[in-house]
Amino acid sequence: MSPRSPRGTEKPRAGAGGGPPAVDMRVTIPSRSGGAALTMRNPVMTASGTFGSGREYADFVDLSRLGAIVTKGVSAEPWLGGPSPRIAETPSGMLNAIGLQNPGVERFCESDLPWLAGQDVPVVVNVAGHTAEECASVARRLEREDAVDAVELNISCPNVDAGGMAFGTSCDAASEVTAAVRGATGKVLIVKLSPNVTDIAEVARAVVDAGADAVSLVNTLLGMAIDVDTMRPKLARVVGGLSGPAVKPVAVRMVWQVAEAVDVPVIGMGGIRDARDAVEFMLAGASAVAVGTASFTDPSTAERVVDGLEDFCHSRGVARVAELTGSMRTDAS
Numbered sequence: 151m152s153p154r155s156p157r158g159t160e161k162p163r164a165g166a167g168g169g170p171p172a173v174d175m176r177v178t179i180p181s182r183s184g185g186a187a188l189t190m191r192n193p194v195m196t197a198s199g200t201f202g203s204g205r206e207y208a209d210f211v212d213l214s215r216l217g218a219i220v221t222k223g224v225s226a227e228p229w230l231g232g233p234s235p236r237i238a239e240t241p242s243g244m245l246n247a248i249g250l251q252n253p254g255v256e257r258f259c260e261s262d263l264p265w266l267a268g269q270d271v272p273v274v275v276n277v278a279g280h281t282a283e284e285c286a287s288v289a290r291r292l293e294r295e296d297a298v299d300a301v302e303l304n305i306s307c308p309n310v311d312a313g314g315m316a317f318g319t320s321c322d323a324a325s326e327v328t329a330a331v332r333g334a335t336g337k338v339l340i341v342k343l344s345p346n347v348t349d350i351a352e353v354a355r356a357v358v359d360a361g362a363d364a365v366s367l368v369n370t371l372l373g374m375a376i377d378v379d380t381m382r383p384k385l386a387r388v389v390g391g392l393s394g395p396a397v398k399p400v401a402v403r404m405v406w407q408v409a410e411a412v413d414v415p416v417i418g419m420g421g422i423r424d425a426r427d428a429v430e431f432m433l434a435g436a437s438a439v440a441v442g443t444a445s446f447t448d449p450s451t452a453e454r455v456v457d458g459l460e461d462f463c464h465s466r467g468v469a470r471v472a473e474l475t476g477s478m479r480t481d482a483s
């Protein structure tokens with residue numbers, strides 16, 4: 151039997167020793183264009199760029215326990231990334247200006263993908279490009295790969311000069327690049343939104359109208375830090391993307407706004423460190439969540455979030471984790 155075949159198809163485990171029935175942790179992101187859905191064992195994904203292609207974490211994490219692995223951004227040609235220093239620590243978070251360093255889609259398909267295909271976990275490939283056509287060409291190449299379950303289009307990277315965040319901060323550009331990638335892939339298409347906008351719901355509506363099956367948010371918030379002793383910026387690019395707990399309240403607010411505005415699943419991320427953080431995103435309207443920066447300090451974070459989510463549901467008598475989605479109470483009771 152192929153190690154990939156049982157992915158996401160298990161029935162929920164029966165309660166041990168006659169205990170309460172197990173929580174159904176499964177989450178599905180349907181395809182609106184008739185393709186295969188993204189079916190996950192649980193709602194916990196890894197955030198792009200913070201988990202490599204999974205291989206770097208395989209000694210520390212049982213990858214098959216995750217909902218899905220989202221790879222680092224992949225472009226048509228190899229990208230070198232930005233100059234050093236590319237990382238700076240800030241209170242409650244970090245700044246990065248990696249600049250989407252990656253080996254290009256061909257090399258990714260040759261070296262990372264075959265390994266990922268053997269890991270018994272759904273694979274989502276994060277796609278980047280300087281132009282809409284470049285993004286579409288990556289999606290077209292990935293279309294030939296059965297090991298790819300979904301494409302996440304990054305229209306929100308603050309660390310590249312062309313493409314990246316420029317796509318995600320204009321409804322027209324966001325719509326154009328989404329439509330181009332939609333035309334290139336029948337796989338589930340997730341579009342990753344930028345928080346560096348005035349009205350994120352408006353951009354979400356634009357990409358859903360252009361064919362996105364789901365949206366993910368947030369990418370990093372544009373930030374900056376200066377070393378007062380050297381009087382120099384802490385990042386060589388001067389500005390970079392802020393992530394970690396510092397961004398969580400902004401991210402939860404945006405997930406809530408977007409979930410109210412669109413009819414497709416929302417994947418929430420930004421500062422998730424434990425199951426309670428994940429529950430917060432789900433109550434705000436997220437169908438799934440992703441763990442990013444926290445994996446750098448504790449590689450087992452995503453696994454802990456899976457266990458903690460299940461425990462949370464158990465303790466509250468929630469039979470299906472999906473019931474948490476959008477269940478925030480705003481009444482007086």
Ligand SMILES: Cc1cc2nc3c(=O)[nH]c(=O)nc-3n(C[C@H](O)[C@H](O)[C@H](O)COP(=O)(O)O)c2cc1C
Nearest residue numbers: 197198199223246304368369393394420421442443
């Ligand atoms: C070092 C680093 C690299 C990242 N690279 C990507 C990337 O390639 N593509 C992408 O869509 N998001 C990328 N992100 C954004 C994360 O996936 C995530 O959206 C963001 O960090 C917020 O989540 P967090 O606070 O849990 O890290 C990167 C973030 C970090 C910290």
